C-alpha cells in the first residue's frame with residue numbers, strides 16, 4: 120500500500136485522548152490502513168497506521184524524538200521526575216542501563232521465576248476455593264504489585280499500597296504537566312511514595328543492602344553519565360513501578376479474558392502448556408496494553424509522501440500496526456500457530472524497547488499456568504451478564520474487572 124500525496128490526505132476523525140474511541144478503534148484502524156500509512160487526525164497530530172512506517176519511526180530517534188512524550192511542548196522535566204521513555208541523549212543510555220540492570224541483570228529473572236509462581240499460585244487459590252472472583256482486582260493487579268515490590272525489595276505487606284500509589288500517579292496530571300494541585304514533581308505531588316522509595320535507597324546507602332538486591336545493583340552498576348544520587352535512583356525505581364504494574368496487569372487481564380471468551384483456546388492451552396508463550400504474543404499483538412506511542416519530528420521530513428514539519432507530533436499506532444494485513448495473514452484473528460508471532464510493536468522498538476519485557480512475559484506465563492491448574496476448561500466461565508469495561512486511560516487497554524464463576528464438575 121502507498122500513501123496518497125500530501126495535501127490530498129484528508130483529516131480523519133480520530134481523537135487519541137478520547138478513550139471511547141481508542142478502546143473500540145479496530146474497524147476505524149482497518150479503514151485507516153486501507154487509506155494509507157499516515158493521516159492527520161484531531162489535535163494537530165498525525166497517526167501512523169502501517170507496521171513498516173511505525174517501526175521505522177521508532178527506530179529513527181534522531182528524526183522522530185521521544186523527548187517530551189505526551190508533555191506540553193517545551194516543558195522541561197528534571198531528571199528525578201522523568202520517565203526513562205521520554206529521555207534523550209546523552210542521559211537516556213545510562214538511565215536505561217540502570218533500569219535494565221534492575222529488571223534483567225544479576226540473574227534476577229531466574230530468581231524471579233519461583234517467586235512469581237508462588238505468588239500466582241497463592242493468589243488464585245482463594246478464588247478457586249470460593250468458586251468465583253475478579254481476576255483483575257484479586258489476581259492480575261496483586262501479581263504485578265507483588266512482583267515489582269519483590270524486585271524493589273519491599274515487604275509484601277506494602278505491595279497493595281504500592282499498587283494504589285502507582286494507580287493514583289498514572290491517572291494524575293503529573294504524567295503530563297509534572298504537577299498536581301498538591302505540588303510539583305513526585306516529591307511535591309506524591310510525597311509519601313517519594314519518601315518511601317527514598318527511604319529504601321538511603322537505607323541501602325547506609326549499608327542495609329545485601330549487595331545483590333536491586334537497589335545495591337543500581338548503585339553499583341557501571342553506567343557513566345548519571346549521578347547515583349538518591350532522587351536519581353528513586354527515578355529508576357519509579358520507572359520500574361510505573362512501567363511494570365498497570366501494563367502487565369493489562370496483559371494478564373487481556374489474555375485471561377481471551378481464554379475465557381474462546382473455548383478452543385482454553386482447551387488448547389490446558390492440553391499443551393507449550394502454547395502459552397504463543398498465546399502471550401498474540402494477546403500482546405491484538406490487545407496491546409500500550410495502544411500508541413508519541414514522537415516529535417526534529418526536522419521537516421517526508422513520510423510516504425506526506426510532508427511533516429519540524430515539531431509535528433506523530434502518533435505511532437502500535438494497535439493498528441500490529442494488525443497490518445501486509446505483515447500478518449488473517450490479521451484480526453487470535454492464532455497461536457503463527458510463524459511470525461513476535462515482531463509486534465507492543466513493547467516498542469529500537470532504543471526505547473521495553474526493559475521489562477522478559478519479566479512481563481514471565482508473569483503472564485505464570486498467571487496462565489496457575490489459572491489453568493485450578494480452573495481446567497469447563498470449570499469456570501465469565502459471570503453471567505459480564506460486560507467488559509476498559510480502564511479509563513485512553514492510551515492503555517485492559518479490563519477494569521473480570522468476574523468469573525465456577526461451574527460444577529461434569530461427570
Ligand code: HEM
Nearest residue numbers: 203204215362363366367370408466467471473474475479
Ligand atoms: C506487558 C507489559 C508491558 C508493556 C506492554 C510495556 C510496554 C512498553 C513500551 C511500549 C515501551 C516503549 C516506550 C517508548 O518507546 O516510548 C516500554 C518501555 C519501558 N518499559 Fe515497559 N512494558 C511492559 C512491562 C514493563 C515492566 C514489567 C517493566 C519494569 C520492570 C517495564 C519498564 C519499562 C521501562 C523502564 C521502559 C523505558 C525504556 C527506555 O525508554 O529505554 N515495562 N514499555
